[in-house]
Amino acid sequence: MAALAYARGAAPDARAELRQQPADFFVDEDCDIALSGSGEHLWCRIEKTGLNTQDAVQALSRATGVHPRQIGFAGMKDRVAVTRQWLSIAWPIARDLPDLPDLDGLEGIEILEMDRHERKLKRGAHRGNRFVLRLRELAGDRDVLEADLARVREQGVPNYFGAQRFGHGGRNLGLSRALFAGKRLSRNRRGFALSAARSLLFNAVVDARVRDASWNALIDGEAVMLDGSHSVFALAETDQGRDELEQRLARFDIHPSGPMAGRGGDDVISGRARELEEGVLGEYADLVAGLKACDVEAGRRALRLSVPSLEWQFEDERTLTLSFWLPPGAFATSVLREIVDTTSDS
Structure with missing residues (x-):
């Protein structure tokens, strides 16, 4: 980093x-999801200290007897921190609500509020x-x-993935190379491996664009991303004039984007943007090939974070x-x- x-x-x-x-x-x-007060999922807003999200999931699983896969969360949170977040626990309607604050094994976790809802909390829902x-x-x-x-x-700032994405000492990248070499990994470790590989490739492209002084500029053949969404359009195919696009860029309505490597997605960039990305990704051909072999679908991510x-x-x-x-x-x-x-x- x-x-x-x-x-x-x-x-x-x-x-x-x-x-x-x-x-x-x-x-x-x-x-900001409005909870209905009914349904077979118990949503809990917790404050945790010295625990990451997986630690909290495991603690709640042990305390309630609910399998970790039936516990949902929106995002991963740091361990060396005080963090507040929502988790959902599969909890049949016929089952009485638990007295979670009094359950054993929840050291470092405080239940701030809880309510029922119809759906499990999904990743990225926050x-x-x-x-x-x-x-x-x-x-x-x-x-x-x-x-x-x-x-x-x-x-x-440049929208780099942080060091925590790669695990302590970069160990998640070791998982990436082990996975691509044919080693079988658990579901969680496989997810960490794929995420680390894609994040490394994206960071490498951002680094090149920062050195090129174009991380916050639209270059020829750009794939342009709308702020606050995953929507992307090709600069070469838009009817908007350059002045209008530059104005939208200046007010952070749109951003230049970089690759989340995988299968497909090559048709959205061209020209200088494509040449730059291919030059960077070519240095990591094994990771790119591994992601495609694992059938990971390609995507885009904004190069700039406002x-x-x-x-x-x-x-x-x-x-x-x-x-x-x-x-x-x-x-x-x-x-x-x-x-x-x-x-x-x-």
Whole structure:
């Protein structure tokens, strides 16, 4: 991750420590689904400390006797953090509601609220996440830091996948290569392997576009993505004029996009955009071939992540608090890396 290019041209001058304690990294899942109050799924809003989402699922499974596959969640959350999110548990109507707060085995988990609903909570069903991050032992030129904060709020950041996507020490990429070499993996580990491979390839393309100074620009043959959706259109096929497209780009209505590698999807790009992507992906031919062999369907992801909600407050000379909202799939660490160096953060 440290080798990936920075939009600011170099690593930030400011340094700080993140996650001296879990509360320094607070995440609140933004899920606006209206619960019906009836149905065979019990939705629980939890606050967990020192546990990732899979840890919480396993704990709830042990406490309730419900198989982990019958427990749904919208997004994965960090372990070294205090996070709030919704989970759903398959719970027949005829079965009395559990007294979850009193169940054994839920250390680190607080049940904030619960209600019934007709459907299981699906991955990606949330609107996004609200973050409050406290940076301690802050050092560096404050004027430069505030300029970086203002720039990020105004221009956004490269939409890199964060280091956590690749597992501790990059172990998920090891799973990728094992899977593509023919090793059988469990359902969860297979998912981690495929996701890590696609994320590495996407990051490599973003890195190339940042170095090309085109991560936030529309280039010839671009596949253009609508903000807040997965809808993509080919720049070469639109009837809109260049000036109109540039205006939409400036107000973050559209973004340039990069590949989520897999089977198909090559017809949406052409020209310089295609040449650039093929040049990058050609360096990882084994991963591209492995994803296609696993019948993963290709997709696109915005190269640029906007952060208009970014706010900051200096609690004292050595402590900075940041707050912002991000859509599903975006990484707070990708915002941070353009503002402050936290490489000592484990």
